[in-house]
Amino acid sequence: MKLKKSLGQNFLTDSFFLEKIVHSSQIQKIDDVIEIGPGNGALTEHILKCSNNVTAIEIDHRFSEKLRERHLNDNFQIYNKDFLKINLNEISFENKIVMGNLPYNVSSQIIFRLLESDLSFRHCVFLIQKELANRFLTSQKATKISIQCQLFCDIEPLFDIPPDAFEPKPKVNSTLIKISPHGKYKNMRKKYGLLQKILSVCFANPRKKILSSLKKIDLGSELFSFDLNKRPEELEINNFFEILNLYESKL
Numbered sequence: 001m002k003l004k005k006s007l008g009q010n011f012l013t014d015s016f017f018l019e020k021i022v023h024s025s026q027i028q029k030i031d032d033v034i035e036i037g038p039g040n041g042a043l044t045e046h047i048l049k050c051s052n053n054v055t056a057i058e059i060d061h062r063f064s065e066k067l068r069e070r071h072l073n074d075n076f077q078i079y080n081k082d083f084l085k086i087n088l089n090e091i092s093f094e095n096k097i098v099m100g101n102l103p104y105n106v107s108s109q110i111i112f113r114l115l116e117s118d119l120s121f122r123h124c125v126f127l128i129q130k131e132l133a134n135r136f137l138t139s140q141k142a143t144k145i146s147i148q149c150q151l152f153c154d155i156e157p158l159f160d161i162p163p164d165a166f167e168p169k170p171k172v173n174s175t176l177i178k179i180s181p182h183g184k185y186k187n188m189r190k191k192y193g194l195l196q197k198i199l200s201v202c203f204a205n206p207r208k209k210i211l212s213s214l215k216k217i218d219l220g221s222e223l224f225s226f227d228l229n230k231r232p233e234e235l236e237i238n239n240f241f242e243i244l245n246l247y248e249s250k251l
């Protein structure tokens with residue numbers, strides 16, 4: 001079957017890593033799992049062995065049909081749909097573990113769709129490009145997406161997977177990440193739209209002092225709890241909340 005590069009069809013074929021992903025997902029026999037982009041079903045096979053039920057969402061009908069037939073007698077359902085367009089209310093996420101070796105071109109869109117939809121999944125375990133994982137991770141320099149994500153969840157890296165473990169081989173390394181939702185900033189969630197706006201302004205020039213970005217939104221002459229000579233990448237989420245609250249108070 002001809003694989004579609006446009007759908008990020010790089011399949012993980014190394015059984016050592018397939019096992020390792022499932023092991024680090026902390027699935028118990030009683031757990032239900034949602035898999036995004038099962039493709040040829042190699043990871044699905046491993047997940048089915050140690051979970052109660054798997055619901056998969058696959059955009060390519062050639063694979064969804066094959067998997068439907070292969071797992072007719074298993075606790076398995078599959079939607080032949082685009083995860084970015086599917087009505088998420090059709091699927092129950094309650095306490096489920098969401099997994100996937102995500103298509104590289106839409107990984108961040110998939111992650112943000114899940115986070116912004118405020119679903120009650122337990123945690124997610126996703127394989128994404130290492131470079132993208134580094135931009136999400138809060139232990140690295142702050143980025144627009146790392147701060148956006150922190151509003152909803154904690155993200156931790158689990159381990160890296162080299163290109164050799166895939167077929168066809170991608171040009172880049174991959175990192176398995178775990179996303180654990182938290183309720184730390186629940187009261188700020190209603191200001192998400194405004195936070196995105198503030199972050200876009202602040203990270204437009206990530207290497208410039210934050211003061212120069214603040215001036216663009218008529219701030220900067222006020223007293224802040226952090227040094228205005230710092231770069232946005234050196235700031236923490238609470239610093240951006242402080243900017244947001246001050247900006248909002250002046251609207």
Ligand code: SAM
Binds near residue numbers: 008037044083100104
């Ligand atoms: N799970 C398999 C594995 O681990 O080898 C395949 C992973 S492959 C990187 C990504 C899969 O996601 C492909 O099967 C692709 O067809 C599917 N996919 C791409 N875009 C999608 C979307 N928007 N919604 C659902 N599935 C998608």
